[in-house]
Amino acid sequence: MAPVRDPYEVLGVPRDADQPQIQRAYRGLAREHHPDVNKDPEAEERFKDASEAYAILSDPDKRRRYDAFGPDFERVPEDVDPETWARARAGAGAGPFGGFGGGFEGGAYEGGRYEGGFEGAGIEDLLGGLFGGRRAGRAGWGGPAPGADQEAELEVTVEEAYRGGRRTLTLGGGSRRRTVDVAIPPGVTDGQRIRLAGQGGRGMEGGPAGDLYLVVRLAPHPRYRVEGRDLHVDLPLAPWEAALGTTAPVDTPGGEAKVGVPPGSSSGRRLRLRGRGLPDPRGAPGDLYARVRVLVPGKLTGEERRLFEELAAASSFDPRRR
Numbered sequence: 001m002a003p004v005r006d007p008y009e010v011l012g013v014p015r016d017a018d019q020p021q022i023q024r025a026y027r028g029l030a031r032e033h034h035p036d037v038n039k040d041p042e043a044e045e046r047f048k049d050a051s052e053a054y055a056i057l058s059d060p061d062k063r064r065r066y067d068a069f070g071p072d073f074e075r076v077p078e079d080v081d082p083e084t085w086a087r088a089r090a091g092a093g094a095g096p097f098g099g100f101g102g103g104f105e106g107g108a109y110e111g112g113r114y115e116g117g118f119e120g121a122g123i124e125d126l127l128g129g130l131f132g133g134r135r136a137g138r139a140g141w142g143g144p145a146p147g148a149d150q151e152a153e154l155e156v157t158v159e160e161a162y163r164g165g166r167r168t169l170t171l172g173g174g175s176r177r178r179t180v181d182v183a184i185p186p187g188v189t190d191g192q193r194i195r196l197a198g199q200g201g202r203g204m205e206g207g208p209a210g211d212l213y214l215v216v217r218l219a220p221h222p223r224y225r226v227e228g229r230d231l232h233v234d235l236p237l238a239p240w241e242a243a244l245g246t247t248a249p250v251d252t253p254g255g256e257a258k259v260g261v262p263p264g265s266s267s268g269r270r271l272r273l274r275g276r277g278l279p280d281p282r283g284a285p286g287d288l289y290a291r292v293r294v295l296v297p298g299k300l301t302g303e304e305r306r307l308f309e310e311l312a313a314a315s316s317f318d319p320r321r322r
Contacts, residue, residue: 008057023146152169153215154182156216161184194214220321229280233251233289235259235290235292237265275287
């Protein structure tokens with residue numbers, strides 16, 4: 001019977017890898033080769049190999065015995081000393097069990113493959129419910145395993161990002177449908193992750209649950225454009241306000257503010273309101289930039305037309321001459 005493949009080689013981790021490294025490596029391979037997402041005929045076999053390798057390396061006792069006895073570790077009696085085993089194998093030179101003969105049948109190998117790992121424990125729990133009801137199809141998880149961390153997107157408005165708030169989210173579907181309460185801290189930015197400890201995938205065999213990470217996505221806003229913690233907003237001005245200068249009101253998420261418009265402000269000029277952007281819990285808040293947009297009346301009264309005509313006759317300003 002062929003021995004189990006080297007689990008370190010299968011997962012691509014060094015022999016001194018710690019448990020977080022092993023778990024990350026397994027999750028990456030499982031996501032890539034899980035039959036629910038990868039239809040390559042060889043993907044399921046690679047997924048099974050990764051599951052078998054993880055079943056060994058995630059269990060401290062199995063890992064210790066694999067390190068001591070190699071691929072035949074499941075077929076070596078518990079009371080055998082590793083050095084004695086090595087000497088016996090070296091001295092015998094024939095047969096898979098060296099000087100111990102061939103008497104350890106009925107081990108955890110079936111058809112040349114290791115049979116250890118996932119019966120009764122949904123692989124979706126380890127992977128945080130990323131895949132549907134497919135199970136890894138292995139028996140005997142063999143020890144506590146932490147649940148997988150999960151991710152979900154949380155869309156918030158600019159106003160919520162400014163002030164913070166609370167939200168109740170519904171995640172999953174069917175029998176896995178659940179709700180979670182989340183506090184949105186003031187000053188969250190697009191792409192920031194909010195951690196909900198212990199709200200991720202279920203642990204196995206008494207292992208702790210993983211964490212749930214909510215990835216913040218700022219919803220498009222009819223007024224504000226967001227860049228990091230800075231906000232950008234248009235400031236409509238009448239021609240005479242832009243020419244003569246004025247003080248104009250600007251809506252901000254924190255309420256109305258006033259901005260001074262210097263005389264001679266053309267469309268496109270940016271006016272900065274320091275500290276009126278999104279707050280930063282660990283530093284200075286962002287700024288708000290008001291961009292001047294000069295608008296003209298869509299329909300002139302007789303008096304307005306007369307005054308504009310007088311201005312046109314009196315002014316030497318040519319916007320097309322630089």
